[in-house]
Amino acid sequence: MRTALVLNPSKGGWERALEALVAAAQAAGWPDPDVHLTTRDDCGHGQARAAVEAGAELVVAAGGDGTVRHVAHALGGTGVDLGIVPIGTANLLAHNLALPRTVEGAVEVALTGRARPVDLGIARVDDEARDLPFVVLAGMGHDAATVAATNPTLKERIGWPAYVAPAAVKALRRPVPVTVRHDDGEPEHLRVWSVLAANCERVRAGVRIAPGGVVDDGLFDVLEVTVRRPGQWLGVAAKGVFRLPGDVAGLATRASREVEVTSEQPLHVQLDGDVVGPARRLLVRCEEHALAIRVAG
Numbered sequence: 001m002r003t004a005l006v007l008n009p010s011k012g013g014w015e016r017a018l019e020a021l022v023a024a025a026q027a028a029g030w031p032d033p034d035v036h037l038t039t040r041d042d043c044g045h046g047q048a049r050a051a052v053e054a055g056a057e058l059v060v061a062a063g064g065d066g067t068v069r070h071v072a073h074a075l076g077g078t079g080v081d082l083g084i085v086p087i088g089t090a091n092l093l094a095h096n097l098a099l100p101r102t103v104e105g106a107v108e109v110a111l112t113g114r115a116r117p118v119d120l121g122i123a124r125v126d127d128e129a130r131d132l133p134f135v136v137l138a139g140m141g142h143d144a145a146t147v148a149a150t151n152p153t154l155k156e157r158i159g160w161p162a163y164v165a166p167a168a169v170k171a172l173r174r175p176v177p178v179t180v181r182h183d184d185g186e187p188e189h190l191r192v193w194s195v196l197a198a199n200c201e202r203v204r205a206g207v208r209i210a211p212g213g214v215v216d217d218g219l220f221d222v223l224e225v226t227v228r229r230p231g232q233w234l235g236v237a238a239k240g241v242f243r244l245p246g247d248v249a250g251l252a253t254r255a256s257r258e259v260e261v262t263s264e265q266p267l268h269v270q271l272d273g274d275v276v277g278p279a280r281r282l283l284v285r286c287e288e289h290a291l292a293i294r295v296a297g
Helices: 014-027 045-053 065-075 093-095 103-112 144-149 152-158 160-170 233-241
Strands: 002-009 033-039 056-062 083-085 114-125 130-132 137-141 178-184 187-191 194-198 219-226 251-256 258-271 274-295
Touching: 002 045, 014 056, 014 083, 014 103, 033 045, 045 056, 045 065, 056 065, 056 103, 056 187, 056 251, 065 083, 065 093, 083 093, 083 103, 083 160, 103 152, 103 274, 114 258, 130 258, 137 144, 137 274, 144 160, 144 194, 144 258, 144 274, 187 219, 194 258
Parallel strands: 002 033, 002 056, 056 083, 083 274
Antiparallel strands: 114 130, 114 274, 137 194, 137 258, 178 187, 178 258, 194 219, 219 251, 258 274
16 A cells, blocks of 8 residues: 655654654555655645645644644545544544554554544635635634633643643633524624534543534534633533533534634634634535544454
8 A cells, every 4th residue: 555644743753653654564565655744834735635646545644633634634535545643732633533642553543444434624714715624623712812822832841731721811701792604594693702613522631522523424513602701611611521411501502514603803713723813704614524534443
C-alpha cells in the first residue's frame, strides 16, 4: 500500500511518529511513506492534496487537531483513507474515535485498522467564499473568546487544562444578541453566551458536550448556550458530566445539517480550537461520510 505522512514538526513526539510509521510500513513489506512537513503557511491541506495526487492510498496525519482538520479537508470525498497519530494538545477527534494514546498504538491502527465513515464540517465566515474545515466543533461567541485568551505556551506545556482559567473568566460574560437559523427554518433571535455546532460528543475531562452525538449521522448537535446567571452553569455542567437527557436552563440542543449565526457585533469564531475572526457571520454545514478514518477493530 502506498502511504504518506503529513507531519507537524512543531509538535513534541514527531520524531517517534516518523520512526514508528516507517518501521511499521517496512515490517508490512510496504514502501516507505512519503513524508510531507506542515508549515506556518500550509498546515496540512496542501501536503495532503499533494500526497493524493501522487497516488497515496492512505494518508496519516501526525499532529494536533489543527493538522488533522486541514488534512481531513484535503481528503474529503477522495476515498483515500485517513490515519491519525495524535501528538497535539487536545486531540479531540482521536479521543472521540477511541484511538490509542501511544504513538506506536496509533500507528498500528492507522495502518491496519478498519475505515470508518466520518462526517466533515465546513464553515464559512462573513462573506468569504473560502471553505474552512472542522471535524469536532465550531463555535461562535464567548467559547471562541476563551480559546483566543488561552496562553499558547501554557497550552503546549500542560495541555487542555490551560483552558480552565480563561473559561472561568469568560463564563461571567453577558450573553450577546445573535440570529440563528437552522437548515431551512426561520431565523430566531436569541441572546447567547455561545452557539456551537458539535460533530462529536466528548471533550476532555469526561465531559460530553453533546450526549448522543455521533461522528457519522450527517448532523450537528447544535448547542445554544443562553446562560444568564452564574448558577445556571451548574446545570449545564451536570448535563455534560452525568449525560442528563433533555435541555436544561441555559442550554438548548437541536440536531441540524446546516446552521447560520449572525451578529451585529464581531464575535470570535473557533474551529477545532483554532481561532478565526472576529466575524459577524458563521455558516456551517455537515458533509455526511466525507471521510474514511482508520479506527480500531
